[in-house]
Amino acid sequence: MKAIPLIFASIILFPVVIAAQEGVFIGGELGMTIPLNLKSSDDIGFSDVASPGILIGLTGKWIYEKRLSLDAELNYQYNPANMQFWDVARYGDVTAHYQTASVLFSGKYYFSHKSTRPYTGIAFGGFFIFNDLSFVSSYTGTDNDRSVSYKINMWKPGFAPETGVVFELNRNTLLDLNASLILIPNIEDETVTEYIDGWPVLINKNPHANQHHLRFSVALLFKTKNRFR
Secondary structure: OOHHHHHHHHHHHHHHHHHHHHOEEEEEEEEEEEEOOOOOOOOOOHHHHEOOEEEEEEEEEEEEEOOEEEEEEEEEEEEEEOOOOOOOOOOEEEEEEEEEEEEEEEEEEEOOOOOEEEEEEEEEEEEEEEEEEEEEEOOOOOOOOOOEEEEEEEEEEEEEEEEEEEEEEEOOEEEEEEEEEEEOOOOOOOEEEEEEOOEEEEEEOOOOOOOOEEEEEEEEEEEEEOOOO
16 A cells, blocks of 8 residues: 555656756746737727837746647736827826736747757746726816726737747756747726716726737746756
8 A cells, every 4th residue: 555655646746856957947927928919900900099008027948858848938028108109198197007917837849959949939837917008187177187097907818830049058957049029819808897977987907919920038947956968
């Protein structure tokens, strides 16, 4: 009977042992995000309402074969408002923020197993989106006051085709340059009823309906055990 716990322990620890033997790297990531509008040019898209922003995160890479790896990322990104779109100074002041926290898992194929390794891959994961917008009308306190404030919090699955190149700086350190197309489908319009002058008004809280974007990042990773090659 003592063998049973050992079997279960072996099953649980086997991937960890294999990972350590083949090469596991962990580190930090910095990057920028560029909003896109992948819909009709006549529709409002993410690039209309948001400006390029920043990304920070933690990343890990398990190179389990010379040309294959499994990666994991925990990221946060922030995109400020595109004030050319929100320029309504004559009517009031607008502040808007677009923020996303994501957990991604990806598989990568490397075209070389030398110290410089171009690659392609695809990532899947979840995106927690929390946006806010506030409009303070110039007519506050009058019958023409149309001030409004709302927040959006939602969790959506998504995926990302990606490409990049990994440089082996030394046997303990990797530099990973990555470009990804982040696709978050099925974000529906969200509406809320506000009462203005006693009349119900339907307000669209999420008029752009998606937050697709390009992401460019640089990650510096350090070996936890064993060699890159």
